[in-house]
Amino acid sequence: MQLILVRHPQPDVAPGICYGRTDMPTSIDAIAAVAASLRAAGLPGALPVFASPLLRCVQLARALGAPVTLDARLAEMDFGAWEMRPWEAIARAEVDAWAADLLHYRPGGGENVLAVAQRVAAFRDALRRAGHPAALLICHAGTMRVLSALHAGGSIEEAALRAASSPHRIGYGEVLVLKD
Numbered sequence: 416m417q418l419i420l421v422r423h424p425q426p427d428v429a430p431g432i433c434y435g436r437t438d439m440p441t442s443i444d445a446i447a448a449v450a451a452s453l454r455a456a457g458l459p460g461a462l463p464v465f466a467s468p469l470l471r472c473v474q475l476a477r478a479l480g481a482p483v484t485l486d487a488r489l490a491e492m493d494f495g496a497w498e499m500r501p502w503e504a505i506a507r508a509e510v511d512a513w514a515a516d517l518l519h520y521r522p523g524g525g526e527n528v529l530a531v532a533q534r535v536a537a538f539r540d541a542l543r544r545a546g547h548p549a550a551l552l553i554c555h556a557g558t559m560r561v562l563s564a565l566h567a568g569g570s571i572e573e574a575a576l577r578a579a580s581s582p583h584r585i586g587y588g589e590v591l592v593l594k595d
Contacts, residue, residue: 417549418593419458420559423471424449425587431501436493441471449588450478459551465489466553476553488538491555495525517579518572532575535561556585566593
Protein backbone atom coordinates (compact mmCIF):
# COMPACT_ATOMS: atom_id res chain seq x y z
CA MET A 416 0.00 0.00 0.00
CA GLN A 417 1.16 3.50 -0.79
CA LEU A 418 0.08 6.38 1.43
CA ILE A 419 0.45 9.93 0.18
CA LEU A 420 0.28 12.16 3.24
CA VAL A 421 -0.39 15.88 2.92
CA ARG A 422 -0.21 18.34 5.78
CA HIS A 423 -2.95 20.95 5.78
CA PRO A 424 -2.17 24.58 4.84
CA GLN A 425 -1.20 27.00 7.60
CA PRO A 426 -4.22 27.73 9.81
CA ASP A 427 -5.28 31.21 10.82
CA VAL A 428 -3.49 31.24 14.18
CA ALA A 429 -0.67 33.32 15.63
CA PRO A 430 2.79 31.76 15.79
CA GLY A 431 3.69 30.04 19.05
CA ILE A 432 0.14 28.94 19.91
CA CYS A 433 -0.68 25.34 20.88
CA TYR A 434 -3.58 24.37 18.63
CA GLY A 435 -3.73 20.57 18.25
CA ARG A 436 -7.40 19.57 18.08
CA THR A 437 -8.75 23.12 17.95
CA ASP A 438 -10.80 23.56 14.79
CA MET A 439 -9.82 26.60 12.78
CA PRO A 440 -9.88 27.65 9.14
CA THR A 441 -7.04 28.50 6.78
CA SER A 442 -6.95 31.36 4.33
CA ILE A 443 -8.45 30.89 0.89
CA ASP A 444 -5.07 31.81 -0.62
CA ALA A 445 -3.22 29.15 1.40
CA ILE A 446 -5.77 26.50 0.40
CA ALA A 447 -5.59 27.50 -3.27
CA ALA A 448 -1.76 27.39 -3.27
CA VAL A 449 -1.54 23.90 -1.74
CA ALA A 450 -4.39 22.56 -3.90
CA ALA A 451 -2.70 23.91 -7.05
CA SER A 452 0.58 22.26 -6.05
CA LEU A 453 -1.15 18.93 -5.47
CA ARG A 454 -3.04 19.11 -8.76
CA ALA A 455 0.22 19.95 -10.59
CA ALA A 456 1.64 16.73 -9.12
CA GLY A 457 -1.36 14.79 -10.49
CA LEU A 458 -3.11 14.43 -7.15
CA PRO A 459 -5.53 13.17 -6.20
CA GLY A 460 -6.05 11.50 -9.59
CA ALA A 461 -8.08 8.33 -9.06
CA LEU A 462 -6.88 7.89 -5.48
CA PRO A 463 -9.38 7.68 -2.65
CA VAL A 464 -9.06 10.78 -0.46
CA PHE A 465 -9.32 10.63 3.33
CA ALA A 466 -9.08 13.65 5.60
CA SER A 467 -9.16 14.69 9.20
CA PRO A 468 -12.54 16.28 9.99
CA LEU A 469 -10.82 19.46 11.25
CA LEU A 470 -11.64 22.43 9.04
CA ARG A 471 -8.04 23.10 7.99
CA CYS A 472 -7.97 19.64 6.36
CA VAL A 473 -11.55 19.60 5.10
CA GLN A 474 -11.07 22.89 3.26
CA LEU A 475 -8.08 21.50 1.34
CA ALA A 476 -9.77 18.17 0.62
CA ARG A 477 -12.83 19.89 -0.82
CA ALA A 478 -10.68 22.27 -2.88
CA LEU A 479 -9.28 19.24 -4.70
CA GLY A 480 -12.75 18.48 -6.04
CA ALA A 481 -12.58 14.72 -5.40
CA PRO A 482 -14.90 12.76 -3.13
CA VAL A 483 -13.49 12.75 0.39
CA THR A 484 -14.05 10.52 3.39
CA LEU A 485 -13.63 12.28 6.73
CA ASP A 486 -12.19 10.18 9.53
CA ALA A 487 -11.70 11.41 13.10
CA ARG A 488 -8.81 8.97 13.57
CA LEU A 489 -6.73 11.31 11.39
CA ALA A 490 -7.27 14.34 13.67
CA GLU A 491 -4.40 16.02 15.47
CA MET A 492 -3.64 15.34 19.13
CA ASP A 493 -5.95 16.91 21.70
CA PHE A 494 -3.90 19.09 24.04
CA GLY A 495 -6.84 19.73 26.40
CA ALA A 496 -6.42 22.92 28.45
CA TRP A 497 -3.23 23.75 26.57
CA GLU A 498 -5.21 24.38 23.37
CA MET A 499 -5.00 27.95 22.07
CA ARG A 500 -2.51 28.97 24.75
CA PRO A 501 0.93 30.29 23.88
CA TRP A 502 3.49 27.52 24.38
CA GLU A 503 5.52 29.93 26.52
CA ALA A 504 2.53 30.38 28.88
CA ILE A 505 2.32 26.64 29.65
CA ALA A 506 4.03 25.90 32.95
CA ARG A 507 7.52 24.45 32.48
CA ALA A 508 6.68 21.77 35.06
CA GLU A 509 3.78 20.56 32.87
CA VAL A 510 5.95 20.40 29.76
CA ASP A 511 8.66 18.58 31.74
CA ALA A 512 6.09 16.08 33.06
CA TRP A 513 5.05 15.35 29.48
CA ALA A 514 8.66 14.97 28.38
CA ALA A 515 9.26 12.53 31.26
CA ASP A 516 6.37 10.27 30.16
CA LEU A 517 5.70 10.84 26.46
CA LEU A 518 3.52 7.75 26.11
CA HIS A 519 1.10 8.23 28.99
CA TYR A 520 1.09 11.87 30.10
CA ARG A 521 -1.99 13.78 28.96
CA PRO A 522 -0.91 17.34 28.11
CA GLY A 523 -3.50 19.75 29.44
CA GLY A 524 -5.66 16.77 30.39
CA GLY A 525 -6.12 15.94 26.70
CA GLU A 526 -4.90 12.92 24.78
CA ASN A 527 -1.68 11.01 25.36
CA VAL A 528 0.69 10.03 22.56
CA LEU A 529 -0.09 6.33 22.91
CA ALA A 530 -3.83 7.00 22.40
CA VAL A 531 -3.03 9.03 19.28
CA ALA A 532 -0.85 6.24 17.91
CA GLN A 533 -3.55 3.65 18.63
CA ARG A 534 -6.26 5.55 16.76
CA VAL A 535 -3.98 6.37 13.81
CA ALA A 536 -2.89 2.71 13.64
CA ALA A 537 -6.56 1.65 13.68
CA PHE A 538 -7.20 3.91 10.67
CA ARG A 539 -4.17 2.53 8.80
CA ASP A 540 -5.20 -1.06 9.54
CA ALA A 541 -8.77 -0.43 8.35
CA LEU A 542 -7.43 1.14 5.16
CA ARG A 543 -5.30 -1.95 4.51
CA ARG A 544 -8.27 -4.26 5.11
CA ALA A 545 -10.29 -2.21 2.60
CA GLY A 546 -7.74 -3.25 -0.02
CA HIS A 547 -6.77 0.17 -1.36
CA PRO A 548 -3.40 -0.08 -3.13
CA ALA A 549 -2.90 3.66 -2.51
CA ALA A 550 -4.64 6.58 -0.83
CA LEU A 551 -4.26 10.32 -0.32
CA LEU A 552 -4.53 11.44 3.31
CA ILE A 553 -4.94 15.09 4.25
CA CYS A 554 -4.01 15.40 7.88
CA HIS A 555 -1.69 16.96 10.44
CA ALA A 556 2.02 16.92 11.26
CA GLY A 557 1.43 14.78 14.36
CA THR A 558 -0.62 12.27 12.40
CA MET A 559 2.03 12.18 9.68
CA ARG A 560 4.80 11.55 12.23
CA VAL A 561 2.79 8.69 13.76
CA LEU A 562 2.10 7.12 10.35
CA SER A 563 5.79 7.40 9.45
CA ALA A 564 6.82 5.82 12.76
CA LEU A 565 4.29 2.99 12.32
CA HIS A 566 5.62 2.45 8.81
CA ALA A 567 9.13 1.97 10.23
CA GLY A 568 7.87 -1.02 12.24
CA GLY A 569 8.05 -2.19 15.82
CA SER A 570 5.41 -2.14 18.51
CA ILE A 571 2.81 0.60 18.73
CA GLU A 572 4.54 1.87 21.87
CA GLU A 573 7.88 2.11 20.02
CA ALA A 574 6.22 3.89 17.10
CA ALA A 575 4.46 6.32 19.44
CA LEU A 576 7.75 7.16 21.16
CA ARG A 577 9.55 7.61 17.82
CA ALA A 578 6.79 9.93 16.61
CA ALA A 579 6.76 11.97 19.81
CA SER A 580 10.55 12.19 19.94
CA SER A 581 11.04 13.25 16.32
CA PRO A 582 11.58 16.94 15.66
CA HIS A 583 8.65 18.75 14.10
CA ARG A 584 9.91 19.44 10.58
CA ILE A 585 6.84 18.88 8.41
CA GLY A 586 5.90 22.07 6.61
CA TYR A 587 2.38 23.26 5.83
CA GLY A 588 1.25 21.68 2.57
CA GLU A 589 4.19 19.25 2.61
CA VAL A 590 3.74 15.85 0.98
CA LEU A 591 5.23 12.65 2.40
CA VAL A 592 4.96 9.31 0.58
CA LEU A 593 5.04 5.97 2.44
CA LYS A 594 5.34 2.76 0.43
CA ASP A 595 5.10 -0.80 1.72
